[in-house]
Amino acid sequence: MPETVETKPTLLSRPVPILAFVCAAVLLDQVIKIAVEALLPLQEAVHVLPFFALYRTYNLGVAFSMLSDMEGWFIVTMRLVIVAFVLWLWQRTPKDRTFAHTGFALIIAGALGNILDRFIYGHVIDYLLFYTQTWSFAVFNLADSFITIGAGCVILDEILGSGRRQA
Numbered sequence: 001m002p003e004t005v006e007t008k009p010t011l012l013s014r015p016v017p018i019l020a021f022v023c024a025a026v027l028l029d030q031v032i033k034i035a036v037e038a039l040l041p042l043q044e045a046v047h048v049l050p051f052f053a054l055y056r057t058y059n060l061g062v063a064f065s066m067l068s069d070m071e072g073w074f075i076v077t078m079r080l081v082i083v084a085f086v087l088w089l090w091q092r093t094p095k096d097r098t099f100a101h102t103g104f105a106l107i108i109a110g111a112l113g114n115i116l117d118r119f120i121y122g123h124v125i126d127y128l129l130f131y132t133q134t135w136s137f138a139v140f141n142l143a144d145s146f147i148t149i150g151a152g153c154v155i156l157d158e159i160l161g162s163g164r165r166q167a
Helices: 015-039 072-092 098-121 142-166
Strands: 046-049 052-059 124-130
Touching: 015 052, 015 098, 015 124, 015 142, 072 098, 098 124, 098 142, 124 142
Parallel strands: none
Antiparallel strands: 046 052, 052 124
């Protein structure tokens, strides 16, 4: 008879900790964006390192300004649907999957941070720019970083999880 292994739920697989984490992450994102709005000049690079600058700009679309010609309400609705879908995935994912639950929390926080921008400002505030003399990455913000790192965590969990399932 196979032996059952008792697994311990991860911190972010529980409602109160994930809610606290998401609220703290969104608050941090919004505080930084308020500071960026108050202190950084619009579309003028403030060089911090030879490859990094703070550069305040506005994004009317989603990542990399895609869908910038779409109505704001369409983009907000799309982000809300994504948040609902990620919440559904979070609820259905086994409670011991640390990377997945961390990723879901980060994706939700990032999406909500950018949704708040849409409601408050009518656009998303971007301010982080990595560049070289011949290349520059798209300007982005902390909420975008949350979404990207969160997606990476979910992918990593799937890779590690498939190895566990095959063993």
